[in-house]
Amino acid sequence: MKTILLLFALAALLINTACSMKGSTAINPCISTPEPNTRLTASVNPTAVQSPDTVASYHYEGAGIALSLPADWEYAIDAHDAEAGQFSIAFWPKAQPQAVLEVVHYGTPFGVCGTGLTTQTVSFANGLEGSMGTYADLDNWSFIAFENDYVAHNEGIGLWWDAYGAQALEILGTAVFGEEAVR
Numbered sequence: 477m478k479t480i481l482l483l484f485a486l487a488a489l490l491i492n493t494a495c496s497m498k499g500s501t502a503i504n505p506c507i508s509t510p511e512p513n514t515r516l517t518a519s520v521n522p523t524a525v526q527s528p529d530t531v532a533s534y535h536y537e538g539a540g541i542a543l544s545l546p547a548d549w550e551y552a553i554d555a556h557d558a559e560a561g562q563f564s565i566a567f568w569p570k571a572q573p574q575a576v577l578e579v580v581h582y583g584t585p586f587g588v589c590g591t592g593l594t595t596q597t598v599s600f601a602n603g604l605e606g607s608m609g610t611y612a613d614l615d616n617w618s619f620i621a622f623e624n625d626y627v628a629h630n631e632g633i634g635l636w637w638d639a640y641g642a643q644a645l646e647i648l649g650t651a652v653f654g655e656e657a658v659r
Contacts, residue, residue: 532565533657539581540657541565544650567647569640575632577644579651582625600649626653
């Protein structure tokens with residue numbers, strides 16, 4: 477009996493250690509609702525721009541993200557956090573603000589933990605390629621990791637993916653990362 481309890485305690489310790497690796501960001505497939513955070517929100521206003529698209533962009537010390545958003549999408553920017561070493565742009569359809577697709581630049585290498593993860597390469601219209609990660613117990617993908625520590629995270633987009641998923645991928649197809657996003 478003591479052996480069984482010891483095995484359970486050891487397994488729990490190993491799982492907690494693997495998912496709290498320092499220097500990486502872990503995705504926990506058991507968490508379905510993202511933690512709330514403070515965002516600088518800006519609505520896309522089609523009358524404020526001449527084209528139906530607006531560019532959501534943010535940069536910090538040579539790193540940057542720029543995305544072209546249609547008029548019926550909104551976005552929020554999480555400015556650079558010195559402690560975490562990251563910043564992000566989240567976007568969503570105006571009609572579905574309860575879930576977002578968030579593109580993050582990490583100051584440290586991106587990493588994941590968990591079982592049942594499969595990845596596949598996904599290519600976008602702008603020539604960008606990423607590694608799309610999907611956990612076996614989830615209906616939608618969890619992340620798309622791009623080069624240079626840029627990652628798109630699914631933050632509950634299963635709520636609107638059927639209606640807006642193709643358009644969301646088109647938006648990711650406009651992404652520009654790094655110093656090029658500053659121009």
